[in-house]
Structure formats: C-alpha cells, structure tokens
Amino acid sequence: MSGGPLPTIHEVARLAGVSVATVSKTLNRSGKVSELLQDRVNAAAQKLGYAPHASARSLRSGATRFLGLLVADLANPYFLKLVESIERLSSAAGYSVILCNSAEDPEREERHLAMLLSQRADGAIVIPTRRGWSGRQAALANLPMPGILVDRRIEGLELDSVTTDNVALGRLAAEHLDDLGHRRIAVIMGSPEHQIARHRLDGLRSGLASRGVTLDERLIEKDNFSEAAGHAAALRLLGHAQRPTAIFATNNHLSLGLLRAIAERGLSIPDDLSVIAVDELPWAGLVRPGMTVVTQPSEAIAETTISTLLSRISEGRSGAEDEARSIQLQPALVVRGSTAAIRT
Known part of the structure; x- marks a missing residue:
C-alpha cells in the first residue's frame, strides 16, 4: 500500500x-x-x-495514551538513566513518551510545556530547569492533566513529586569519611541557590556534627554545576596551605572537574586525597581506583513516578485537585577505591 x-x-x-x-x-x-x-x-x-487514526480515537475516548517527559538537561548522565527507565516502564504500561530536552533553558521548558498541552498528553513528567520562568508555578499548578515533578521540587508548588532524600545523601558521605578518620573535609557544592545542592551540604554538615566534627566553612566551594567550575574549585582547594584530606563533589560534572584538577597536580587517589562523588555513572567503576559514590535510586524513582502518575490518570484528576504526594527515596553508599583511611 x-x-x-x-x-x-x-x-x-x-x-x-x-x-x-x-x-x-x-x-x-x-x-x-x-x-x-x-x-x-x-x-x-x-x-x-x-x-x-490515533487522533480520532483520542477524540472519542478522551485519552491519547502518551505522556510528556520534560527533562532539564539530557547532557546529565543521571537524567539519561531516569529517561531510559521512565520510557521503558511507560511502554510496558501501554503509553508512548514524548521526550523534550529543556537544556536548562527556562524558555525552552515553557515552549515544551505549551506543546504538551496542545497535544493533549494524558500526563506530564517534569524534571524542572534550575531557573524558572514567569508563570511557571501557576502553569504547573493548573495543569489540565495529572503532572509530577521528578528529582527537583519547586518550592511552594503543590504538585506530586518523587525525589531523592538529598539530606540523607550528604549524611551518608559525611559518615563514610568520618569512619575513615577524615576531619579536613572539603565540598564542591555547585550553586547555593539550588535546593538540591543546599540539602546535600546540609546533610554533610549535620552528619559531621553528629560525630562531633565541624565542617570548615573555608573548605566549601560554591559556584555553578559545570565541569569547569568543579575544576576551578578543586584547584583552589588543593592550593590551601593545609590541604583537605577528602573532597565531596555533589554532582557528576563537578566530579569530572575535580578529577582533572587532581591529575594536573600529580596527586594520587586515595593515597594523597580521598574523593567521594554522587551517582553511579558509567565511568564510576571503570576509573582506577573506582569511585566511591552515593547513588540515587534511579530505577525506584522511575517506578514510583510512573505508578503515581498512572494512578492519578486512572482517578481522572490531577495532583492539583488533591493533596500533593511528596515521595522521597533513600540513597545508598557504594564504596570503591577512591576513599581510604587517613594516613597518620
């Protein structure tokens, strides 16, 4: 034909x-x-x-059988893992996924959301950009279909969300480094304006405090989340008269910049410096020594996201019409060779 x-x-x-x-x-x-x-x-x-014809069928049934997935940044390997799991689980449930990459650009995110509304998606999954856009909160609060936030919450917005407990994530890093005897611990946290970065720092600080250790504020590096920022921050930390014995990098781009700076200074991991990062990235177990990481439960986050959203769809209402469900899942520590007991 x-x-x-x-x-x-x-x-x-x-x-x-x-x-x-x-x-x-x-x-x-x-x-x-x-x-x-x-x-x-x-x-x-x-x-x-x-x-x-799918469009004609959807007009009769009121359902399109597709979900919109707005992703803040597909260059982030962790988000790629989430996307793969969300798409696979959606397909198994009989839904197709329209994927939109916002590339951390609020204007693109706004356009993508408008497109999903015009296409009458049955539900919207949003990993929001770090910076918002005028009217974003109102637009998401008044979605005509069920919506759910993933990984990042938007303060003040009552919408279903599935995130990692980032305070617990920072605390796991603190407890592991303290168990190894480290006291001069530095952190490369990214932007303090970002909720996740603040929560991971809060967890690190409170975890150390619970062990009687005070985090030296001079060893906290705050900038953006790029590899270049991680590299510059690491060089500053390594230039201290009393160099830290361990460094915690709070996201994968910062980790890459940190590793580059350590290599440029000719330092050895973990003999000269212990390093702990976030997320089970493709290279985490391949570099030598392997990277100790605190992992986010990406598969469980995807499963919870889809089950929560499909439950809303079957109920025939959005999260804005009911009490929002805020679900936090727990991270886990994976110990490899990049962290070791402090040398006396």
Missing part, C-alpha cells in the same frame, strides 16, 4: 462484508462482535494495512 492513499474504514468494511459500525467496534474493542466477524474484520484490516 506504500505510495498510495491510506485505506479507509469503509474499504475495510467492504472487504470484510460487514458494516462500518462492526469494523469500528472490532478494532476499538468497544462492543460485542462475534468471533467470526472479528476474524473477518482483522483479516481485512491487515490485508489493507489499515489502522485506526
């Missing part, structure tokens, strides 16, 4: 020797049709290459 006009429901009915209504009931599973007639309709549809 390629190259010619698309077959119509009338042609299927004519070939099968049945009414158009019988074809519609059979293909949409919307009424009682005998097995014999179903077989004739299905055979005719297959022979002609006919499939019901």
